[in-house]
Amino acid sequence: IKRIAVFTSGGDAPGMNAALRAVVRTASSHDMHVYGIYRGYEGMIDGDLERLERGDVGNIIHRGGTILKTARSKRFMTPEGRRSAYESLLAFDIDACIAIGGNGTFTGASVFTEEYKIPFIGIPGTIDNDLFGTDLTIGFDTAVNTAIEAVDKIRDTADSHNRLFFVEVMGRNSGYIALNTAIGSGAGSALIPESDMSIEELIDTLKMGARRKKLFSVVIVAEGNKNGNASEIAQKVQQAFDFYDTKVTIIGHLQRGGSPTAIDRVLASRLGFAAVEGLVNGQANVAVGLVNGKVQYTPFEDAISKEKTLDNDLVRMAEILAQ
Ligand code: F6P
Numbered sequence: 001i002k003r004i005a006v007f008t009s010g011g012d013a014p015g016m017n018a019a020l021r022a023v024v025r026t027a028s029s030h031d032m033h034v035y036g037i038y039r040g041y042e043g044m045i046d047g048d049l050e051r052l053e054r055g056d057v058g059n060i061i062h063r064g065g066t067i068l069k070t071a072r073s074k075r076f077m078t079p080e081g082r083r084s085a086y087e088s089l090l091a092f093d094i095d096a097c098i099a100i101g102g103n104g105t106f107t108g109a110s111v112f113t114e115e116y117k118i119p120f121i122g123i124p125g126t127i128d129n130d131l132f133g134t135d136l137t138i139g140f141d142t143a144v145n146t147a148i149e150a151v152d153k154i155r156d157t158a159d160s161h162n163r164l165f166f167v168e169v170m171g172r173n174s175g176y177i178a179l180n181t182a183i184g185s186g187a188g189s190a191l192i193p194e195s196d197m198s199i200e201e202l203i204d205t206l207k208m209g210a211r212r213k214k215l216f217s218v219v220i221v222a223e224g225n226k227n228g229n230a231s232e233i234a235q236k237v238q239q240a241f242d243f244y245d246t247k248v249t250i251i252g253h254l255q256r257g258g259s260p261t262a263i264d265r266v267l268a269s270r271l272g273f274a275a276v277e278g279l280v281n282g283q284a285n286v287a288v289g290l291v292n293g294k295v296q297y298t299p300f301e302d303a304i305s306k307e308k309t310l311d312n313d314l315v316r317m318a319e320i321l322a323q
Helices: 014-030 039-045 077-093 103-115 140-161 178-185 199-211 230-240 254-255 262-280 301-305 312-322
Strands: 003-008 033-037 049-052 096-101 120-124 162-168 189-191 217-222 245-250 288-293 294-299
Touching: 003 014, 003 039, 014 033, 014 096, 014 178, 014 254, 014 262, 039 077, 039 103, 039 140, 049 096, 077 103, 077 254, 077 312, 096 262, 103 120, 103 301, 120 301, 140 162, 140 217, 140 254, 140 262, 162 230, 178 189, 178 217, 178 312, 189 199, 189 301, 189 312, 199 217, 217 230, 217 245, 230 294, 262 288, 262 294, 294 301
Parallel strands: 003 033, 003 096, 096 120, 120 288, 162 217, 162 245, 189 217
Antiparallel strands: 033 049, 288 294
16 A cells, blocks of 8 residues: 545544544555545545645644544535545545544445445544444544533533523434533433433422522533423423523534544544554454554444444433432
8 A cells, every 4th residue: 555545524523633643644654645635525526635744744633623624525425426536536546545534424435445446444533422343432532521611611600590501512313422521510410312311300300409409400411312402401391390590501513623632632643543554454444443442443334333332330320420
């Protein structure tokens, strides 16, 4: 393998730049030429590639976002789009690709590598932490830290006014961000997609708190939970139980930005390094991850189809600690 291409795709995640830096520098150490593709699969289709050398990825390890830009490509979902992408890779003599992204990115890579014989390695970059084959995805730790910082601030005002806050966090269909934010911020409850907690049960828990003279409360709402969005839930709760004045905060895209935490920088560096080393050692069409601290390669089909389950003990613990 002499020439590789690297790109970021899907929702950006803090630490993507650190992963890119590791890819470029590890590949350079193997005397490979690296091309950066701009805007993910969109740039692959348009032939928007540029040579990246060691110096081009200096001073980016601490930066959020992605210097390669990113996109969610509809065109890549079509056979014509993928054919154009293949032609671009041929035009630049690319022998292998490294894709930094989440589920959609790996799904695209899986389809593409069945049609065209160019090896791909995936690096899990998404704040959602919803990918099988790695304990942590790049960006998750930073997103949770951002959410916890926000909840710490909300606590101050919730406490001053005796209010009940519903704080909505991202995560798509996964409750990882919500559960970890709830545990780390000491929030009262978390409504997550993986649990069956109903509004009635939530109200009972809140009433119990009120009986114990709990004068304010914060409930973390995962965007993918089954009871509706934070505003809908807040309205239903307020109608049934007006002990507290309720407020809603949606943290939203704040969770996607910012300088990556130490955990994300180190994780991204390790995964970027392992992606290139994997290619050198013959790995193809797999996602690289860290499981129990060790590098692991998981076929794309498994990474995208197998469910990464939340630890039930952690859910139980969160409920007990919140009481
Ligand atoms: O996958 C990352 C994520 O931030 C999800 O948590 C969220 O549902 C989605 O992306 C939002 O996407 P967009 O930025 O395209 O609105």
